[in-house]
Amino acid sequence: MTASALPRRAIVIGGGLAAMLTAQALSTRIEVVVIERDTLPEGPLHRKNLPQAHHVHHLWAGGAEAIETILPGTLKALTAAGARRIPLTTGMVALSPQGWFRRWDESHYTIACHRDLLDWVVRDQVLKADDGRVTVMQGTEVLGLTGSAEEVTGVHIRHADGSEDTLSATLVVDAGGRGSRTPHWLADLGARPPATRRVDSGLVYASVLCQEPPGLPESWPIINIQAAPRSGRPGQTGVILPIENGRWLVTLSGTRGGEPTGDLAEFTEFALGLRHPLIGELLGKATPLGPVHVTRMTANHRHYYERSRLPENLLVVGDAVAAFNPLYGHGMSVAAQSALTLYRAVRRHGCDTPGLLRRVQKDIARHVDTAWTFAVGTDVLYDGATEGGPTASERLSARFVDRLTRTATGSGRMARALTDVMVLQKGPQRLLRPAALVSAARGPLKPPLTGPPLSPEERRAIDDA
Template identity: 45%
Template structure:
């Protein structure tokens, strides 16, 4: 009898899960997606954040390469025009505590490219190296019972009659729009706890042509300040493939960026440091300004459900979504797929009793650190819905603010922050003795009055600036 796994969703979470399943002794691994998938690195409708800035952190990239061995994902992305950016030397970052210095030392890296390029590269790598079939179909429900899921009900994306697709294992990796709670209700399983923390963030993004002479200008970000008692406001200039800059502005409830080009520029110039606005004032825009409001943090505590059916695993944004400002989602998706792989290796069989529950719990543990990072900051913004800072939040906030202040002039403190930001280590790294000592000592160097630009970068900024500043 043929053994099959079905994965719902052809984004990175789904394709990486399919890669894991292809090596689990199954006869078939089928990936379903309601979208018509593009033939190249092009935007598709089913990605609500697809036109906005995405960062693939070093920890997430390492996990992806482990999951698709031999595919050379990093090399593929770089060959297609992605940029490898050092957090220690290749980034200009203004934090709420001041500008971080740039250090001429090896540090964690991240990859920057459009979400379209990353999705397409992962999808093609999995197709080439794994026995995976991708079909266009909409998953509309589960088949089976509260004890065991037996497959999915599918329909054509535009509607039509439903048919069943049997499976020994179903993985829901359908993203922010998941209907897993309704599907579980249909099996008689309810009562899953859900928490939403919504700061009302709106992202506004636009692509620009990189001006001649600015090809090596570092990734530049002015971070929002969660502690000022006013709406979040931030902006980033990020190099992406095709000699372009992807520029994203973000603002929480009451401080949302506008969609008109003039307002977009004014918004960037009005930040605590106008560097992003100054850069883009002399750059050629290639697109309109695109807005997205699909940014809330949502945690589905599926791991705590009183009962869980055999044969169902939930990964990626279907398990938990994060405010995209923190650049964690794609890495967490990779960690979840890796957790599934570990549980499959231990069980030795995709239909083993208890596998699905163990996989969901293991994937949930990989969510914890990212959830803490996002929510512990978002709860401080005025007008946030779904949370208020607890006493523990305030203690952690006081410590991380002091560490960030130290990091403006301390390599030891900055290194700890980079290790956690890059998702190479857990937040426990912030409490190692060297990090604690650096935090208590404070910055040995004075605060920078302006961005740490090289003379050549300063000339580039001056040449681009059309604002007269």
């Protein structure tokens, strides 16, 4: 079937955040069918095949602004549902590998809420927009792609009752997450699967939902204790993320030999053993609201589709392209910025321009590159993360990031530049500008902090809790 004979329909595989934002991006020019194997909840409830939703997620400013461009009103809807807008770096108490960061005046922000709430708000916004141009086939599994190595023409599906069918489309987008089967489907079509890269520090995540202690200031900060990968010890971290309804989402993590467990009795003990005990001390004053949830699927895994000659009419986005160690919380924001890149491309060129999706695939690799640099730059330093250990360039890059981070602990200018990149509002080239390089060469302008930069009000609240 030629492209001109295909039905005017786009298929998006997956029903998560990346899929819904991609569907919205396409719906400005074409009807979209989202194919999801689960039954999606009608509210901010947990979805079976999204275990990572139990852990801390950040929607950084770069991702939040991308969502707002594609789907205006979403940030207002999130706030109305209880999500918190936390200013950065004002609203974060963070111990970096190079020391405590200062809490500079607001220059950026993050949206903090439970992942289930975020997914539901975005899904609700998409499905009530554009007069039904996006529909969802739930309980349906995609078995493979149809077409050839030159052109994808649709998907082969299996319904909940076991019956199978073929659904044709103008274009197909895989937003199916870490479990994406596209490399295998490409091989079935006779196309060459993409090159891949895997960096696995053996990180284990454990999280619990807590009721925050009474009497805390409304603007309670994020607490973030990071690992020191050059210490020769397993990398152990902890985060307290204030979310909706006066709750904390607390996530602890550890690499090989230093993993947290699912035992609630050991949770606070693990937190007290981090590089600073602040999170453990705060946990002792909070009330757990459920069990500890543990996830071990945290390896960095990237498919270099932008370097492949993909069949016409096929695009891969989100975790199906690159799944990151969740430590930096970049996955959702990369997915949002990728959807924005697609949104702009189809609004400018329509959906029928030959080679359009191949160009979009190359363009979204820029967003992936930034997050990949942060995630792999740390994980690659741990024993066993890769077969051959870090490359010379990766070691050099890690040293450079160490220098930037140390400078940022005592330089507002460098902290601003580093946060520009961290929240995905700027690319890594921001850190190579002359002013940033001069700041890095000069080093921190203020002496290192000797403890967490809590305000007097925050300290009193902790003492009184």
